[in-house]
Amino acid sequence: MSYLELKREAYEANMELQRRNLIIYTWGNVSQIDRAKGVMAIKPSGVPYEELLPEHMVIVDMENNIVEGQMRPSSDTKTHTHLYRHFETIGGVTHTHSTYATAWAQAQVSIPCFGTTHADFAYGEIPCTAVMSDEQIERDYEEETGVQITDAFAGKNPDEVPMVIVAGHAPFTWGKDAAKSVYHAVVLEEIARMAYLTKTLNTQQASLKQGILEKHYQRKHGKNAYYGQS
Amino acid sequence: MSYLELKREAYEANMELQRRNLIIYTWGNVSQIDRAKGVMAIKPSGVPYEELLPEHMVIVDMENNIVEGQMRPSSDTKTHTHLYRHFETIGGVTHTHSTYATAWAQAQVSIPCFGTTHADFAYGEIPCTAVMSDEQIERDYEEETGVQITDAFAGKNPDEVPMVIVAGHAPFTWGKDAAKSVYHAVVLEEIARMAYLTKTLNTQQASLKQGILEKHYQRKHGKNAYYGQS
Amino acid sequence: MSYLELKREAYEANMELQRRNLIIYTWGNVSQIDRAKGVMAIKPSGVPYEELLPEHMVIVDMENNIVEGQMRPSSDTKTHTHLYRHFETIGGVTHTHSTYATAWAQAQVSIPCFGTTHADFAYGEIPCTAVMSDEQIERDYEEETGVQITDAFAGKNPDEVPMVIVAGHAPFTWGKDAAKSVYHAVVLEEIARMAYLTKTLNTQQASLKQGILEKHYQRKHGKNAYYGQS
Amino acid sequence: MSYLELKREAYEANMELQRRNLIIYTWGNVSQIDRAKGVMAIKPSGVPYEELLPEHMVIVDMENNIVEGQMRPSSDTKTHTHLYRHFETIGGVTHTHSTYATAWAQAQVSIPCFGTTHADFAYGEIPCTAVMSDEQIERDYEEETGVQITDAFAGKNPDEVPMVIVAGHAPFTWGKDAAKSVYHAVVLEEIARMAYLTKTLNTQQASLKQGILEKHYQRKHGKNAYYGQS
Known part of the structure; x- marks a missing residue:
């Protein structure tokens, strides 16, 4: 895939965030990786979606060097590259501050699997990361955001739960390409909204029983x- | 009614789900039965509404055999046919994951009749099914989803309460044809939303008194x- | 004002309900009175807003007789005429099942005045009527709905609080003409929504202090x- | 900047409030100051946004005298001029009754900083003013609303927290010009909404730890x- 094509894919996925009402102003970013070339295309920092063009996308390598582009890449660039380096099967990453997913992140608890809507897309709860230590913040905040996420997935398969909420911050989602990572961002927001409503209806609500979770996940994603x- | 007409009715009802903002992506399906011919037209599985065409509808008989169509029918097909076999007066079935109705399903409680908006359409609470046993899940999940629903209606008239929520899953609604089943899906979502707000304003709120429920239901549906x- | 003009005013006000997203399907009705002629124009019963035309409006006198029109008037007609007979300054009445106002009606409590948004339009709480007795339901349900409302306003000035919620049912609002009654329906829904959010943030929240209520109401409506x- | 240009800037910012769905009817107003000339352009009182034109803007000096304009300026004019006189770096002021920010104002508590979305725009909690005393209401209500705000900012930098909620009333926001003050009104509404959801998920939720607040605020606004x- 040429840089031009990679930029276009990343651009289209970024614009889909706006069409799906997941972001206002500049509050999100999407990237797509070309694993053969070892680079990703990512949204530039602080550019409003209304003004965004495909040529604004920045090509960045996995050590966070700018390979091509006139603009500064997203301030969350190091989180994206960290995820690509550690989750080897993923091809796209999306970060938003979508309302309900962010509320759960602010409440600093994992989103329980309360129903089949959730089980259709994620095998079990959506993990909330630990809160970052002061040492991590000092060291390299955006890189360490990635570390928080990969730590939360120790022993877990990121393909089976393609989404996470970062404590006190907001969600990240991923998928086989940029478009699929945006799709998962939309799904997460709806799952988070349903879980909020369920939890406020019944604060003691238990998770969905394992058998139904298994059935729904496998009928969509199993062999x-x-x-x-x- | 020809297969072509049946497909068109089912198609239009499916598209209405999207116009009414009850679904995103592929999260719902509508069918309509031709009782004389003993077949239904139903949405194909996993096709996004943006791409759906009338000719994609699949004609399926009441034993779940494909009679006409190039695509695989909805994965919920057996639930639809189960409902048509057991609820003899209905002509259309709708399944969605609409947000508030699904939240009640996830909270695994019936939706109480709190007011006349509800009583205008359903004679008493909207039942929540039992949670499915592991044996049922193993046996035939989609067929057993239908069993859960018909069990929840033992001794009840499905024409008087044309809607149900399946525990841990989501709503099903029905009516004299596909369009009316979608109408009931829209009504259920609004009833569920009002009931959520009422319950979170007053967790001890009692149901509407029987006399008003009776009056409102009968002035619309009584003889x-x-x-x-x- | 001719019947034609009266119908047109009522029609436009009815359509505004839909533009303001206060109703779905047929869930609301607006009327306007011509006090000189002693008649009102009101929406016909059960006609979807998508199909409504000015000529569908029904002219009804204050004893609920149809004076002109081919269609059956709103099933809530007697509630409208009751309000016109008892609240002598009003010229229009609106009934909706708008979501938040209906939730408060279902919770069967008056909406407290929590802030200046409320005080700008209503001098104190929005009263919730008593629950109707079985005798009243039997006698004449729609007329008695009017009685519930006027009873709730005993000793109150309906011009100072141009809105009410009927217990277990939904809101009615009024104003100098049909358009103003719709305006108050929109305002009530927003007041009800803010009050819901306030109450669920702090279940013990006290009402706005009298001095600010007084100030805001008077700077808009006082002499x-x-x-x-x- | 000519009066004409100043009016146009204020007009455009006012219209943006409507596009962003922060207001209904006449429920908000925006002004912009020309510090060299010592005047501001502000929305006229009670004019619906649908009818608003640039030439309706009123030019008012810092002692609340009308300098140019046919219409009466916003009833909140004295609050605007008070803020311009006391917050010397600001160039625009916005007042709305946006739903979630108003709900927090009605609950009469400051909005805690629960996450990075908040920290990206405001250095710490969004202060809620004290409730106004009866003496203040009597003296000069709109001027005293300004006093409540500047009192709440004693020892605080209004550039670091460009927003406030007035107890029992609604929000005010500000920025380097009218457009930026509207931008902050949009941001505040979203922050308030996320904080509402967080608080109702966990009523005991603690604020974001200081290190992350610091990091996020400084990476956007620090030297x-x-x-x-x-």
Whole structure:
């Protein structure tokens, strides 16, 4: 894939965030990686979506060096590259401050799996990271945000739960490409909203029983999946 | 009614789900039955509403055999046919993951009748099914989802309460045709939203008194109904 | 004002309900009275807003007789005429099932005046009527709904609080004409929403102090009002 | 800047309030100051946004005298001039009754800093003013609203927290010009909404730790800021 194509894919995914009402102003960013070339295209920092163009996308390598582009890349660049380096199967990363997912992040608790809507997309709870230590903040805040996320996934398969909430901050989601990571950002916001409503209806609500979680996840994503067209 | 007409009715009802903002992506499906022919037209599995066409609808008989169509039918097909076999007066079925109705399903409680908006459409609470047993999940999940629903309606008239929430999952609604089942899906979501707000304002709120429920239901649906144009 | 003009005013006010997202389907009705002629124009019963035309409006006198019109008037007609007979200064009445106002009605409590947004339009709490007795329901439900409202306003000036919630049911609002009654329906929904949020943030929240309520109400509606253009 | 230009800037900022869905009817007002000339342009009182034109803006000096304009200025004019006189770095002021910010104002508590979305724009909690005394209401209500605000900022830098909620009333925001004050009104509403959701998920939720607040505020606004394009 050429840099031009990579930029266009990243651009289209960024614009989809706005169409889906997940962001206001500059509050989000999407990237897509080309693993063969070892670079990603990412949104420039602080540019309003209304003014964004495909050529504004910045090409950055996995050591956070700018390879091509006139603008400064997203201030969250190091979090994106950290995720690409550690989650080897993913091709796109999305960061938003979508309302309900951010509220759970601010409440600093994982989002329980309360129903099949959740189980259709994530195998179990959406983890909330630990709160960052002062040492980490000092060291390299955006890199350490990535560390918080990969620590929260120790022993977990990021393909089975393609989303996380960072304590006190906001969500990150991922997928096989930029478009799929945005899709998961939309799904997460709706899951987070339903979970908020469930929790405020019944603060003691237990998670969905394992059998139904298993069934729904596997009928969509298991080796004998029968959802969708083959 | 020809298969072509049946498909078109089912298609239009599916598209109405999107116009009414009850679904995102592929999260819902609507069917309509032709009782004379013993077949229904239903949405294909996993096709986004943006891409859906009338000819994509699949004709399926009441034993879940595909009669006509190139695509795999909705993964919830067996739940639809189960409902048509057991609720003999209904002509259309809708399944969504609409936000507030799903939140009640996740909280695993029936939606109480708190007011006349509810009583205008459903004679008493909207039942929540039992949680499915592991044996049922193993046996035939989608068929058993139908069983959960018909069990919840033992001794009840599905024409008087044309809607249900499946525990840990989401709502199903029905009506005399596909369009009316979608209408009930829209109504249920608004009833569920009002009930959520009422319950969070006063967790001890009692149901509407029987006399007002009776009056509102009967003035619209009773034999001396005087609502609407005759 | 001719019947034609009266119908047109009522029609426009009804359509405004839809533009302001206060209703779905047929869930509301607006009327306007011509006091000189002793008649009102009101929406016909059960007609969807999408299909409504000015000529559908029904002219009804204050004893609920149809004076002109091909259609059956709103099933809430007797509530409207009751209000016109008892609140002599009003010229328009609106009934909706708007979400937040209805939630308060279902919770069967008056909406406290928590802030200046409320005080700008209503002098003190929005009263919730008593729950209707079985005898009243039997006697004449829609007329008695009017009685519930006028009973709730005993000793109160309906011009100072141009809105009410009927217990277990939904809101009614009024004003100098149909358009103003719709305006008050929009205002009530927003007041009800803010009050819901306030109450769920702090269940013990006290009402706004009397001095600020007084100030805000009087600067807009008092004899020395200085809000707006003179 | 000519009066014409000043009016146009104030007009555009006022209209942006409507586009961002922060106001209904006449419920808000924006002004912009020309410090060299010692005058501001402000929205006229009680004029619906649908009818507003640039030439309706009123030019008012810092002692609240009308310098140019046919219409009566906003009833909140004295609050605006008070803020300009006391916060010397600001160039625009916005007042709305946006839903979630108003709910916090009605609950009469400051909005805690629960997350980085908040920290990106305000250095610490959004202060809620004291409730106004009866003496203040009697003396000069709108001037005293300004006093409540500047009292709440004693020892605080209004550039670091460009927003406030007035107890029992609603928010005011400010910025380097009218457009930026509207931007802060949009941001405040979203912060207030997220804080509401966080607080209702966990009523005991603590504020964001100081280190993260510091980091986020400084990376956007500090002397070594690296957010956005330089």
